[in-house]
Amino acid sequence: MTRIEKINNKLNELGADCFISFDKSDVLYFTGVDGDGILLIIDKKAFIFANKLSYDYIVNKKPKADVIQITQGIKRLEEFLIENKIHSIALDLKSTSAFSYQTLLKNFEIKDATDVSKQIRMIKEQNEINAIKRAAIVARNAFTKVYPMIKIGVSEKELKDELDYQMARFGAQKTAFETIVASGVNTSFPHHRPTDKKIEDGDFLMIDFGACVDGYNSDCTYTFLVGKRTDEERNFYNAVFYAQTFAREFIAPNRTRAKDIDKRVRDELAKYGLDKYFIHSTGHGVGLDIHELPYIDSTSETLIVPNMVFTIEPGIYIPGKYGVRIEQTILVKENDVEILGYAPFMEII
């Protein structure tokens, strides 16, 4: 079934005449072009409404869609809908602004299609998997270049800048997200921003990074212990390592549910009394968006099936002390899972 056919099936279920998306990832997914525009799908046909600034660029990229030029906001889009006798619109309410929603609501019935395109995008096609693999390999190769720089005295920001640069040179269109490099007490914040703090003897060092290649992202986190270490720190690290490994090995395609993976992680950490420090969910889907379906958390009933791509990233964060997170992006296959961009580094320097 084509992507457009899949969205059409959903439109039929919702009783909507068309699908509109303001989400750039949807535009890319359904038309093949990464450009600024609004996506409209009616029956078997896709349209991109683009302003003058991006119209030529999009046309030149030969999208699988008709491209229609807009000038003032979405007025031309609304006229087009009326010309095509559209009464009801399926809309993802999370990726639509309240402003656009209110505007469309004046003339059309809105059907809640939140997460509908994301559910389609959750199951990857082979060319998407290949792109994510390329992104993961770019990130791994970049890290291989930067690895020798990791020494006492180098700053978080220096490592971030080198890693971003190397990802670009290995072919990343951009980073998948703002690269995190945290050391020492900064590792106790899951989403630390790199600073000029230098790495000190005995620091934990956490590096969370990914590349974007052909629109698709990769995501992984390494945590290292630099220099001298205590038994407590080593045990702490090992607990997260085991939680990550066992959760990954636990996955049985077509049988495991997302919440079971999350539970497997928490059960393992609980053995060490560390589950109370695991303050985020276990993982998230990765694709055109860096965070997408499936979410691997305690409430998700989603069945894990082949061709899903998501992260497994247990972490523990002891306030005022330090944190450890180990993250891999995995591909679900028929009988097992594959780690994308696996880096055979010693995890402890």
Added chain:
Amino acid sequence: MTRIEKINNKLNELGADCFISFDKSDVLYFTGVDGDGILLIIDKKAFIFANKLSYDYIVNKKPKADVIQITQGIKRLEEFLIENKIHSIALDLKSTSAFSYQTLLKNFEIKDATDVSKQIRMIKEQNEINAIKRAAIVARNAFTKVYPMIKIGVSEKELKDELDYQMARFGAQKTAFETIVASGVNTSFPHHRPTDKKIEDGDFLMIDFGACVDGYNSDCTYTFLVGKRTDEERNFYNAVFYAQTFAREFIAPNRTRAKDIDKRVRDELAKYGLDKYFIHSTGHGVGLDIHELPYIDSTSETLIVPNMVFTIEPGIYIPGKYGVRIEQTILVKENDVEILGYAPFMEII
């Protein structure tokens, strides 16, 4: 008047009990902290609602706000509003999702506060101007490093990667936006994405880039003619150069309106018969967001007053041939304007 007092005045005008923003730039502007959270302002008091993942990070940064932890979506925020007898909420509909809007609409009256915080942020304070200047200087210094690389045979992507790297090394927290490097026919697309195309003799080369420092952005575009050139190309370049220069010099603080600047650009280009190729607006405000108020376009009645910061960026794009854009970010002062991060390069190699 403090920032909070300014928003309170707006709340009184709107008859709203509080202001809620899902815009990260608003969170940073009103609380001083760059973190993931929802901003709430009631009377003189700011609150940040943050999930577990970012709670400690935000608290540790000592925001000018109380920080309240949320778990499932915005449920805790809604409870808090009810506890505080809030009936009506001022909401920027452009930076709020339809999903959040619908959720809040169930229990509260929504007052349209679209662009209200952006109007406050449009007039910069001295520390904001200083940050934008630092960002502009970082970008200029980075470009100085990359300038010698601009030669026939180097690719768009190589130049982009080096420029991004140098901005980071000079102190940018990140780039202000995805750096554009376009050459040859690619310059005919205002928002081209850098490719592996190598720069050829006779190419126009367009580089649009900016740095983000302490949350504030810079923005400028250089266009060069590499190698041999025709008289037509030289005239073409000069037309844009004059349009940019004359529009900048035309500004009289407290008297000029945004639409007049736009008209001055178009009038100049019309002298060369090139106005039909100017397919975007003349400029935009720059600050915490790379595109913010004031917009310098044909319909904007906004009076240009001291401490506004915006771009002037005429461009002409001849389909299938080439384009030229020259962009500076300027600060409006009492009697004239100042170019931020001015680079004394020869504009033609």
